[in-house]
Amino acid sequence: MKQKIVIAGGNGFIGKNLVAYFYQKNYEVIVLTRKPVKSTREAKQVFWDGKHSGDWTEELEGAKAIINLSGKSVNCRYHRKNKKVILNSRIDSTNAIGQAITQCLHPPKSWINASSATIYKHTTDEPANDEEIGKLGAGFSVGVVKAWEDVFFNSNTPKTRKIALRTAITLGKNGGALTPMWWLTRLALGGRQGDGNQFISWIHIHDLERICEWCINNEEAEGVFNCAAPYPVPNSTFMKTLRKATGHVIGIPAPAWVLDVGAFFIRTETELLLKSRKVVSKRLPEMGFDFKFPTLERTLLDLTRGWS
Numbered sequence: 608m609k610q611k612i613v614i615a616g617g618n619g620f621i622g623k624n625l626v627a628y629f630y631q632k633n634y635e636v637i638v639l640t641r642k643p644v645k646s647t648r649e650a651k652q653v654f655w656d657g658k659h660s661g662d663w664t665e666e667l668e669g670a671k672a673i674i675n676l677s678g679k680s681v682n683c684r685y686h687r688k689n690k691k692v693i694l695n696s697r698i699d700s701t702n703a704i705g706q707a708i709t710q711c712l713h714p715p716k717s718w719i720n721a722s723s724a725t726i727y728k729h730t731t732d733e734p735a736n737d738e739e740i741g742k743l744g745a746g747f748s749v750g751v752v753k754a755w756e757d758v759f760f761n762s763n764t765p766k767t768r769k770i771a772l773r774t775a776i777t778l779g780k781n782g783g784a785l786t787p788m789w790w791l792t793r794l795a796l797g798g799r800q801g802d803g804n805q806f807i808s809w810i811h812i813h814d815l816e817r818i819c820e821w822c823i824n825n826e827e828a829e830g831v832f833n834c835a836a837p838y839p840v841p842n843s844t845f846m847k848t849l850r851k852a853t854g855h856v857i858g859i860p861a862p863a864w865v866l867d868v869g870a871f872f873i874r875t876e877t878e879l880l881l882k883s884r885k886v887v888s889k890r891l892p893e894m895g896f897d898f899k900f901p902t903l904e905r906t907l908l909d910l911t912r913g914w915s
């Protein structure tokens with residue numbers, strides 16, 4: 608019999624990739640979504656509202672794992688209403704899953720909850736933040752991630768192993784941060800952003816898929832893991848590597864004030880580009896996880912093949 612993996616928020620960027628990955632690995636995949644589309648061979652679509660118990664809770668019975676990716680995108684203006692939804696969508700969905708697990712006769716063996724590498728402080732010259740020495744930051748985004756993890760780790764699910772993945776910027780082909788960055792590069796705007804010294808921690812989507820599978824199958828995996836490749840780079844290096852991978856010579860820099868204006872018009876926040884996220888994992892390599900895409904060059908060459 609196939610083993611079952613339930614993915615809440617499984618129709619988003621990371622979710623779609625995980626669905627395809629676990630389907631190929633012969634798992635039965637269930638997606639919990641507020642807007643079910645037609646079920647496919649890859650995954651059954653099940654309605655939930657991301658807040659309350661409902662028929663969906665039955666799907667957790669006997670599951671190998673539940674992976675929760677739900678949360679309003681942070682790619683928006685941080686005004687009061689958006690801030691509330693960014694926070695509540697993460698807390699409510701995590702709470703709902705915690706309660707559903709307590710009602711299961713055969714609870715899922717493991718529960719992976721999304722978290723974010725943005726929980727660490729803005730770091731440039733100091734060593735990268737790992738799970739052991741990493742220093743947490745302050746401010747709205749950090750507060751959201753702290754609250755999200757608090758709800759997750761405080762939920763009482765003694766028979767279910769819990770893993771929070773503090774994920775860095777995830778690079779993949781069909782969505783996420785890479786496509787808009789590539790478009791800037793095509794328009795000759797792929798120069799450094801701000802002063803270019805802020806670090807970018809990143810992970811290839813395939814390594815993130817592999818980390819999820821590794822956590823599910825590794826009984827020792829529990830607690831917090833940073834999901835970031837081992838070599839974070841300054842923004843200027845990131846953009847230069849992207850230009851090289853896609854064959855673009857000119858990359859006009861975007862100073863912070865230009866980003867401020869641009870962000871206002873496209874309804875996003877410059878924090879997403881200007882915060883220095885220097886994050887690595889100590890635990891993953893120590894526990895035997897091997898990155899397939901440890902370097903940015905290899906990652907971008909793989910993901911942008913055929914892009915120009």
Ligand SMILES: NC(=O)c1ccc[n+]([C@@H]2O[C@H](COP(=O)([O-])OP(=O)(O)OC[C@H]3O[C@@H](n4cnc5c(N)ncnc54)[C@H](OP(=O)(O)O)[C@@H]3O)[C@@H](O)[C@H]2O)c1
Pocket residue numbers: 616617618619620621622639640641642656657676677678679680681692696700721722723724773774775776777778783784
């Ligand atoms: N992508 C990255 O680089 C990255 C980095 C670090 C952390 N993360 C975290 O990883 C998770 C998945 O990321 P992603 O890039 O796949 O995000 P995404 O594409 O925006 O997908 C998130 C999913 O959350 C659900 N959702 C949205 N608003 C919601 C709300 N108000 N209430 C309940 N559910 C809601 C949506 O599912 P339905 O509409 O189908 O219900 C959506 O498909 C997110 O929590 C994100 O913060 C992502």
